[in-house]
Amino acid sequence: MLPIPPRHIATLGKRHVWRWEFAVPRAEDETRVGYGFPDGSRWYMTVPGRAAMPRIAYTACNGTEDEDVFSQQNLPRNARWGHLNGLHRTRPYHLLFHGGDQLYADALWKDCPSLKAWQALPARDAVAAPFTSAMAEEAEAFYFDLYCHQWSQAEAAALLCTVPSIMMWDDHDIFDGWGSHPDERRTCPVFQGIFEIARRSFSLFQLGCAPDDPADCIWGASVGTFTQGFKIGDLGIFVPDLRTERTQARVMSEETWTELPGWLERFDGCRHVLLMSSVPMVFANLHAVERLINFWPGTASMEDDLRDQWRSYVHEKEYLRFIRLLGGMSRDRQLRLTVLSGEIHLGACGVIRGAGFEMWQLTSSGIVHPAPSKFYADVLERLSRGTETIATDTTLEMVPFEETGRRYIRARNWLELTFDEAGHLNAHWQVEGEKEPLMRII
Template sequence: MPEAKHKKTEGSPPTAEHACRKMVDRGWAGPYLRYINILPEEGVWLGSVLLLVRSERLGASRTPAQPPAESADRPTRPGDTQSHDITAEMVMWEADGKEQGQSTSQGVLLTEVEGWQAWRFGISLSLHRSQRPIAYHVAVGPVQTEQCVFWIPGGGQPMHWGYTSCNGLSSDVPEDAPERQDATYLWRDLLQLHDAYPMHCLFGGGDQVYNDLVWSEPSLKEWGNLEDREAKLSANWTPEMEGEATEFYCRNYIDTFSTTHIATAMACIPQLMQWDDHDIWDGWGSYREDVQSCFVFKGLFQVARRFFLLFQKHTTVERVDKEGEFLNKGSYHSVHYLGPTVALFSVDMRTQRTRSVCVPEIPSMELLLRGLEHAINRFNCLLDLTKKTGLVDQFDQPEILDDLHDGWIADLHSEERIRFIHLMQDMATSRQLRVSILSGDAHVAGIGRLYSHPKYKNLENDPLFMPQITSSAIVNAPPPNPVVRTLTRLNFSKKIDGKTKQKMVRAFWPRHPRVDKLLAYRNWCDVSLVAPPFSAPMVPGEADHGALRFVLRVERPKQRLGFAEETYTIAVPRFVPDKRSERLTGDTEATRQRALRALAAAGVALPAVFFSLNPSKQGSPQAEPVEEETEVNLEPSGGLNGRRAGPQYA
């Protein structure tokens, strides 16, 4: 198997400021590679690349902070810039050592800001029978990037992908903390795994960038220090605030995305991203209504959204609705194909969030189904398991909150939570789906689950079984062990309603007997399907075939080996109806109407929901039986040099 080609670096990474300085010195930042979707019927892979180039390198003059007027469909050479025509081109070829069969993509100038021109290059590639590496480089005027290589899956084959969250350090992390001393340790682990087993996609579930320090900018700090509440709420959003905020967000995105190892991953692994509060600033959406709607908050949010769309979505406010990528206007929900039997519903739970409702409007089920009808036969939607209720201090300033103090079981969201549990259950039973929830934000690793009461003997027969995998953080420091230990001891199995129970799984026993349900170490999650080519040869009738396999890759800072020191494997079985579950499932009109009513009434609180689809109902995998009061234990598999346990059911 050809190796993914990227420049390897050893030792502790330089600071983000140093990495950014190198980018500025050479005159560009990027390339940043993004996965958009696969069109299964056409056999086409869609993506894009973003490259930022210093305007002076192109002989262009600097423009104001506001983006230029633009046309969503205008091709490469922008006629409205204050420079001469610029040739912008991306060249791609199959990375087999021969630059034959090249294809090109012409660049589109998205915007010019803070002395940077942002160029987007669209990618459309045909899928072959097997996965293959694609080499590319980008040239804008005299600037040309180095060759990078990424992998696309084979047509109809499972995808190998990963999940990260919390890609930054909170201000309260000590300077001598191991997480700050080697911030990108797990990014190096991710790249090593990618070298051996190429990843087709990497999903950032939120907090790709920590923008909380925007409140240290002089004009915003002055506003935050106002003691007169009425004066604060009525204060205008000023040009000084606009300019300082624009410069901060632009610089902070480039700093973060240019950091060693992160920059390599973003150039060599197609990225999918959804924002959370730190991408805006801490607690956005959970402040009191009068604070949330004041001029300063609204103005700053517009700046944060502009750079979220540019760096994470490769688009602009002016273009986004015309491009039609997202499911409805005003928010950024999206559906993505992750292989023949897996789909991702990425939920934007920040754009329209209020203190009482996480997302007041989500797309109808009919729209979601239309988005998948050409890719998959069955589908569903769902929501959160660990979100915050942001607070403000006595001066109404943003305040860094402990994520573990907030959650979907807060009284404020209890009714919303129950509605969405029922929504998930109705969708799972009506479409015969297995719904898995993948979330972050809490700075811990953990496995939870919802399941039928009374229990099914085999989990794969349970239509209400919904696991939640929590993976966080890839960079930020974990909470103190005493806090996690207390939360572990307070967690017990409990009823949601007359037919459903919830509990945390003792996933980390016996290696961590005192904190066997929540693990306070940095981590990320590797995901693949239990099917060839990501498993030993098997046939569809075998027990594990078709399960979705989540591998938590965990750092132990006092035992560093140069890669994830511990791994924990969780296999989520596909749904196989038995006689009992068949009474609850089926695409009945009554169930469908219940689901649509729930969608119409509900709010949302989770960045990512996965739908594991049933390509075949033949065969019934036989899992180990689970007794009524028996905890399901997931045995640690050890590091890369340790024993690796087989997939366990969550």
């Protein structure tokens, strides 16, 4: 391979971020490609053959709100990453999808002294306070250090340097609940200042580009988002940014809604489109729970979590609008559309059926985050029974796994995606503690 000049894209104090950009043409057959430094490390990745569909691994929730939980539960933090890497060495993956919460930045509020002091202010004073230079310096160093720490985890790093990644952020990549806080707090100078630093850090460390110089795959750059799209042969990959424009009242802005039909038209000629939704589109109806906690003292964080969901009653009209748009594309262009999601710290499989379309969702999380309590999973199991009519001629169903008879996987997991010769998508949930994966063919 020819020498590639580095490109300087950012500076933080005495630290610098460099980018090396290169493209590898697809050959007739699968190819192993090496890259590295002349007198240093060298890495290898596998490129699929020209007519082949890629082998994909999907992950989400690469951390937790409290790192002490791993010792408390006697869980090896990166065990699922190690398992993924073991399978990769046996039969290499071509793409690695990261569906959100690649890092958990919630410690920002205790590790940055000026932000910790701001949090202690009365609410009225906090929203009026300026975003100071001390806050900015502490936040920039916090995100930079956290990314370096996360990307240096040996089990994950072994994959990050050998499998090309597609990444989309969710709230914890900023901080818990971003976008679902009250507007007065979301728009205050301190929240907005932190968001801009988190946004720049995400662009540098997850997308590998400067925010003011986005890569061609970032289709949402024209409206200020990180929405991405890719075509690999007759496979499309669509990754909407569901966090940048989020408020308590919406998920995406009208500017994005105006662009969406044109973005989806770019998948003309595809047989299958994989859509990464950082929060599940197919999930239990929790409207009653969400309305109840509005009147329950001390449940603000739970309210934020429920408001984050596509299925929040506040987002219902926008949710159905998105389903109609995607379902219409699937029906009119005769292509298969499958949603990939994470966020809920459970594995799951569900389907939305409408007039002339069927849209499956495969949910996998977390690769690091521990599973929730048995009580929580059992409640979801009960709430997910049966088939729900969500609109005229449109139904939603959480489908039990044949191997367990249950709708949710309450264990850490990641998802393997391959295509067979007939073009069917084979999904394998690689579950901690299970010798064999759980399987679904789409």
